[in-house]
Amino acid sequence: MSISAANTNPALNTLSAFGNSAATPAAGAKGAAKAAAAGADASKLGATQSAQEQSDRFLKLLVAQMSNQDPLNPMDSAQVTSQMAQISTVQGVQTLNKTVSGLDSQFTQLQTMQGAALVGHDVATDGNSLRVDADTHKGEGGFQIDSPATSVNVDILDPAGATVGTVKLGPQEAGSHPFDFDVPATAQGKALTFRVSAMNNDAKLDSKSFAFNSINAVSSTNGKLAVELDDGRRVDYADVRAFY
Known part of the structure; x- marks a missing residue:
């Protein structure tokens, strides 16, 4: 700056x-x-x-x-x-340019130090991967709709794209919504994804899927803070939808 x-x-x-x-x-x-x-x-x-x-x-x-x-x-x-x-x-x-440049560098370092406290926390980021608990075999994900829906269905898909189950959520208000799914024995251990279908009567609504992950590390490159997730992805701090 x-x-x-x-x-x-x-x-x-x-x-x-x-x-x-x-x-x-x-x-x-x-x-x-x-x-x-x-x-x-x-x-x-x-x-x-x-x-x-x-x-x-x-x-x-x-x-x-x-x-x-x-x-x-x-x-x-x-x-x-x-x-x-x-x-x-x-x-x-x-002189002012030098001072501001120094403050910018210090701010980035401070942000990185504060970000380190987020390690181990859960975050929601854009994506459609279903996170599955290895012990309970319960999967979870989320989505966002910008207007009320009369019905919302979430199809759970295996790596080949075949549907292994559907979560029927019924009417939903505008905003962000989580969901969970009990993974059947035939699909356990597989990398599952999901697809959201939101309807307002006969009109299809746009939806945005987001995935839940844990933060393994926090890093900074070129002055931009990023979080490294448990699925190997590296996401800019500004692109994190929510922290838990």
Whole structure:
């Protein structure tokens, strides 16, 4: 996360502001050399990498201009003050960018540490895998509908896509709903999935399935927090529907 500033070149603007200040004749070759040096510094400004470098070059230009100004036609102090304020603004923005970047990194680390407390908890994520308890052989899953349904049926499918059973839930309100299913002996030990069919009288309703899993680990990649689930999936923290 960073804050951008306009590409300000205060020193070059200062040269323009001082354009009406002529060098005195007494300056001679020495004044010309200083002016040439100032011009060389200005030509390098486009490639500067930091506000500090711009500030240093600006001060060199300022000293060169003051050394060679015409006492009868001095430089405009108001414009000098304006240019110095711009330099200060550029430095401030650069410092702020560094501060914000550091805070962002610390926030990610803190989020990861807090996320570690979620290990072992259950979550609901998008998916249609039926989680089955190895001891009770009871499966569970969930779904969401955006409008009331007069009837909802959940078909439980084996790896070949054949239906091994159906959960008839009847009328359901809009929102998220869990369900469970007693897995028959013929389907135990298989990776089961489910398919939701929601109807409002004769109209078919859209539904979204979600699966229940346990969190095995929490990780962070490129500043994004993710949870690693017991089925091997890695899901972004923002995509978790609910924690239990």
